Amino acid sequence: MTQVADFRSDTVTRPTPAMRRAMAEAVVGDDVLGDDPTVRELEREVAALLGKEAALFVPSGSQGNQIAAHIHARPGEEIAVGDNAHTYDWEMAGLAAISGLQARALPAEKGRIDLDAARATLREAGGHRPACRLLTTENTHNFHGGAVVPLDHLQALREVALERGAKVHLDGARLWNAAAASGVDLSAYGATADSVMTCLSKGLGAPIGSVLSGDTAFIERAHDVRKMLGGGMRQVGVLAAPALLAVREQRERLVEDHVRATRLGDGFLEAADVELTYGPPETNIVFVRAVGRDAAALVTTLEQAGVLTFATGPETLRFVTHYDVDDICVERALEAFHAALR
Ligand SMILES: *Cc1c(COP(=O)(O)O)cnc(C)c1O
Numbered sequence: 001m002t003q004v005a006d007f008r009s010d011t012v013t014r015p016t017p018a019m020r021r022a023m024a025e026a027v028v029g030d031d032v033l034g035d036d037p038t039v040r041e042l043e044r045e046v047a048a049l050l051g052k053e054a055a056l057f058v059p060s061g062s063q064g065n066q067i068a069a070h071i072h073a074r075p076g077e078e079i080a081v082g083d084n085a086h087t088y089d090w091e092m093a094g095l096a097a098i099s100g101l102q103a104r105a106l107p108a109e110k111g112r113i114d115l116d117a118a119r120a121t122l123r124e125a126g127g128h129r130p131a132c133r134l135l136t137t138e139n140t141h142n143f144h145g146g147a148v149v150p151l152d153h154l155q156a157l158r159e160v161a162l163e164r165g166a167k168v169h170l171d172g173a174r175l176w177n178a179a180a181a182s183g184v185d186l187s188a189y190g191a192t193a194d195s196v197m198t199c200l201s202k203g204l205g206a207p208i209g210s211v212l213s214g215d216t217a218f219i220e221r222a223h224d225v226r227k228m229l230g231g232g233m234r235q236v237g238v239l240a241a242p243a244l245l246a247v248r249e250q251r252e253r254l255v256e257d258h259v260r261a262t263r264l265g266d267g268f269l270e271a272a273d274v275e276l277t278y279g280p281p282e283t284n285i286v287f288v289r290a291v292g293r294d295a296a297a298l299v300t301t302l303e304q305a306g307v308l309t310f311a312t313g314p315e316t317l318r319f320v321t322h323y324d325v326d327d328i329c330v331e332r333a334l335e336a337f338h339a340a341l342r
Pocket residue numbers: 059060061062063065086087138140141142171173174199210
């Protein structure tokens with residue numbers, strides 16, 4: 001069999017040869033002491049792209065989100081999130097375990113948190129109710145099919161938060177994809193939140209790491225919280241160097257992943273009784289539902305044909321495109337999918 005076509009996630013991307021060279025040649029120092037020039041450069045560059053004063057390199061996106069929640073809210077308070085949000089559903093209840101927060105999931109159609117629900121939820125403490133002074137948005141929205149949350153919706157949520165004296169954190173793990181798909185400037189998205197987390201190890205293809213951005217005071221605190229969580233890393237310029245290449249050279253390429261996701265979606269729909277759960281993909285994620293079929297069994301059959309994917313529901317599979325899957329992989333996935341349904 002030829003090479004495996006791995007659609008499980010865009011996290012499976014391996015560093016390019018140029019990234020490997022950059023790792024070998026990186027100028028490094030002790031980053032916990034603030035001495036790693038390559039990390040400093042990465043942080044400055046990402047902060048500038050997002051229109052923020054400062055940034056902090058963190059080992060994972062989850063840690064970035066958890067640090068932000070820890071700083072923006074106090075134990076015993078609430079955090080408002082959209083339903084199916086990564087921070088809430090996919091980070092081991094870190095909000096509760098690390099920061100003593102109660103998460104309140106608000107309805108969010110395709111990642112768009114309902115404005116009235118946000119108005120009703122964000123509040124000061126009183127009358128038996130805890131304060132809820134933090135709203136977390138997510139763009140693109142992973143478990144709503146990689147949907148791009150429109151800029152004006154994020155701006156409207158920001159307005160509600162400002163009216164209520166609440167902070168906003170943007171989980172922008174795939175904000176790069178949102179910007180590539182919508183043409184909206186990263187800094188415009190950045191302006192809708194007090195802090196932004198972006199991942200380097202997904203579609204951009206860096207091996208490890210995420211960046212948390214915000215104002216200078218926030219990032220100073222983030223430094224301490226990262227240390228508390230065991231995320232202080234020493235000669236981590238070896239990771240910042242490939243991440244810099246990722247940020248500089250891989251952003252525009254993401255539209256190719258989006259085209260392939262669209263092709264996958266169109267191809268899936270050629271079968272009977274198949275639905276795209278969130279409609280045609282807007283970015284690099286496709287949720288496909290094979291009505292009346294067992295998704296786990298389909299995953300196994302596809303795997304035997306060299307196509308890797310995940311079941312995300314009893315009848316639903318998630319496919320994610322990225323630079324390690326080309327057009328041939330896409331056609332192979334479609335062929336295997338149709339064969340599995342027959
Ligand atoms: C992947 C992802 C994260 C962070 O994931 P890590 O694996 O911890 O880097 C955060 N939010 C969203 C929406 C994601 O898809």
